[in-house]
Amino acid sequence: MQWNWQQADWPNFTYDVENLALLEQKFLQSSGEVIGAVRHFSEDDSSQLRIELLSDEAVKTSEIEGEFLDRASVQSSLRQQFGLNTDGRPVRPQERGIAEMMADVYQHWSGSLHHEELFHWHSMLMAGNRHIETIGAYRRHDDAMQIVSGRLDKPTIHFEAPPSRQVGPEMELFVDWFNRSGPSGQAPLPAVTRAAIGHLYFESIHPFEDGNGRIGRALAEKSLAQNIGQPSLISLAYTIEGNRKTYYSELERHQRKLDITGWVIYFSNTILEAQQATIDRIAFFIQKAKFYDRFRGRLNERQQKVIARIFREGITGFKGGLSAENYISITATSRATATRDLQQLVEIGALTRTGERRHTRYALQLQEVRQSNVR
Template sequence: MGENYLHGTIKPEEAGIAMMMKDLYTNFNSPLTNETLCAWHDMLFNGRTDLERGQYRTSNDEMRVVSGRIDKPKIHFIAPPAFKIQKEMDQFISWFNRTAPGGKEQLSPLIRAGIAHLYFVTIHPFEDGNGRISRALTEKALSQNLGKPTLVALSSTISDKKKDYYTILELQNKNNQITPWLFYFGKTVIEAQKQTIKLVDFVIAKAKFFDAYGALLNPRQKKAVLRIFKEGPKGFSGGFSAKNYISIVKTTSATATRDLKDLVNKEIFSKTGKLKSTRYELDLKPFYPTISIDSAEKKQTNLTKK
């Protein structure tokens, strides 16, 4: 189905995810089909030859969803056997389309998206990639209800608390009561939306930062700054030190000291701590929106109290 797009220096798997999401956002309002899901799977594993790409699993081996150590895995549930997959997926797709806006059994956005996610991963139709495709289905469901593509950082939000995700999945598969899952899912989607807004603000701040300071950075400083930005809104894990700078730009201690002092003097970096505990942080405050999500929420809370 797909082609082995390399997109320059972008890894095939990253290009595959981009292709899948482009298709999702372009065709979010179209009905779901088996062909759509298989095409997503083919895109997702762009360049891979070690698994069944673009088709539901066919192996008779038992499909288990596990976590933990390889030598001591924790089994969360066992998926339906391969010979039942097509029937299960036909029923799932029919349900998904019936519950869409304008469908015969229309559901509210979060409930529909939450059920779709759980329903799909429980069938576990593909050899690999079921979690990523279930999150894409979540975005499709939400986009259909909103009437436009929606950006939700669901994958990263779940990854931040992956243990909670697997715990609630395991509990859900021990009974037929779906309310705890929907409660968890709703909170996670809301948190993911907040993270998305923070990420968008961060990307805008990054662009404004380079507009303001790009010409003031030497090649070493620019390389270090780009590496810090790569960490995203959460910042550099453990704080950014002179040792990090030396390692990233491959320079001497004396040069690193001069470069870092220059960045602090230009107020590009702020400095905290002393000696080995010294850490540096990009000062992005001037480039962020005046009212952040957190400050807006605090204002709402204060108004509610009044």
């Protein structure tokens, strides 16, 4: 099996430019919608939205790699990074590290890419990690860097990256390509095309012992931000995690060849889905603010706790809908009190009710946000 980096023309990727023109146009249009929506927020609301979107990205980019983090702890660390008030909760090194990296990408998107920046991100991600030899530098081990699955005695090799001795020269070429392909570089590329190529290129070198996927997605964020002239706030990892089997399948398929038209189209469409997810989540954020404005001072402590818990589930809502049993579990109250609280929430228009008896479920009653409000 010959991998892309073993082929004579590496790293000269080829792709069909004509197939990408409409995707590039849609990306720029959707970027305008996101930028326009955020501009209508107050400073406090804008800060809260930024924390929510970045924390979700931090959690999801880690989940893609099989690492599960506490969202509240990530948010607390992000708030500290942006100089905002925190709740003082304890934060594990891995949660602090991913929050620091996400904040760094957000704050320093405009600068040229340097090896030191990548090393800095890696050091943040690997904080507290005792299982790898090299932190804050490219890998040096002699063993082959392989992506494998299956049995230990008969593994399936999905990809094998260049040996460690080649990583330094390969990354010199990659960093040079990244900077030359930027909007102010000598060979600028359109936004989604550049992000797609850059992600596959970086993942194919796989320069670190661990953390390559998370750093590769951070590079895509930096690339897109440079092309639109400000942080994208795009829900890229949030979208990829929803269908990560396809993500890994497309990566594996296109790490065997240099014609990457299929990859660029796939990744471009993923970026567009991620933009729409961001737009939808901004609308949800507005709905949340309007909900609390409508019912300010009308909810008791138990009801406030449950409503906050439902909102934490995000756009998808409480899995299966809120039941009386859920309410009792969250508030540690009696069934009679839960029944009265839920009935009152329905009467004032805070919740809707469906089903009967043990099948009764409750959902938030949110006001629809017009598209003009998020453009």
